[in-house]
Amino acid sequence: MAEYGHQAILFVASFIANWFSALSGGGAGLIQFPMLIFLGLPFGVALATHKVASVALGLGATFRYLKENQLERRFSLIILGAGLPGVVLGASVILFIPAKITITLLGVLTLALGVYSVFKPKLGLEHxxxxxxxxxxxxxxxxxFVVGFLNGSITSGTGLFLTVWLIHHFGLDYKRAVAYTLVLCGLVWNGTGALVLGYLGNIAWGWMPALLAGSLLGGYFGSHIAIKKGNLWIKRAFETVTILIGLKLIFS
Structure with a gap:
């Protein structure tokens, strides 16, 4: 069991990370995952622990977005059917891939997402x-499938890839894309990845109460603000989070 001071740090950091993630459609790992390593968890244990905690983000967002009734059943099944095999494959191989290579590559790709959105002023503003x-x-x-593989293998910010893919390829606006990302990626994809990583590795269960509480509350309140503010506000949050995550991963 983590010390009470660590539990307080875990809760505050988890709430902030998942609040921002719910606003922008991903990126909780920018704060939460490195924090677990900083507090003493090995990479593999931190990876599995963060993945389990991130399920609470999806649960909190689901509570809020179900009130809006924005998720279409057919499209939801497409996202799950195509993405889940990638999640399972990614979670199965990540523990055997050098972390530095994957983290640097992810940083470059994430930074590119933010810059792309900045230079596409109308991206995601219309459905x-x-x-x-x-x-x-x-x-x-x-x-x-590719995004699912990234989600299963790398924790930091991969929900952002799903958000921008739903906007760029399928023509969704930011508000709807974030809803699909938080509910389906946050709850189902991350839940599947957590099961695989938990089976192959170890989870720091003593750290879970604070992480789960912070993720659940952060996901709910962040989703509430995103729904109220609308597409342009979410777009700016997305761009800010992706650029910060990208720079952090590249220079960490």
């Missing part, structure tokens, strides 16, 4: 669904 059938759907599902 114009596309690529829901035929070849566009197939290529979209391939992209979802």
């Amino acid at each position: 114009a669904p596309r690529n829901n059938t035929g070849g566009g759907l197939i290529s979209g599902m391939v992209g979802l």
Whole structure:
């Protein structure tokens, strides 16, 4: 069991990380995952522990977004069906890949997402669904598999990749894309990754009470603000979080 001081740090950091994540559609690992390593957990244990805690983010967001009824059943099943195999594969191989290589590459890609959104001023501001059938759907599902693999293998900010893929390829606006990311990625994808990592590695269960409470509350209140503020506000939050995450991962 972590000391009470550590539990307080865990709760505050987890709440802040997941509050920002719920606003921007990902990025809780920017604060939460490095914090677990800083407080003494080995990489593999921190990875599995963070993945379990991140499920509470999805649960908190689900409580809030279910009131809005924005998730379409068919599209939700597409995201789950294409992404979950990637999550399982990614979580199965990450413990055998050098962490420095994956973290640096992720930083470059994440920074690119933020810069891309900045230079696309209308990106994600209007809801114009596309690529829901035929070849566009197939290529979209391939992209979802790749994003799922990243989600299973690397913890920091991979929900941001799903958010921008749903906007860029499927034509969703930021508000709807973040809803799908937080509920399906945050709850189901992360839950699957947590099961695989928990089976292959170890989880610091003594650290969980504070992490779960912070993730649950941060996810709920962050989602509430995102719903109230709308697309432009979420877009700016997304750009800020992705650029910060990218720079941190590159120079850490």
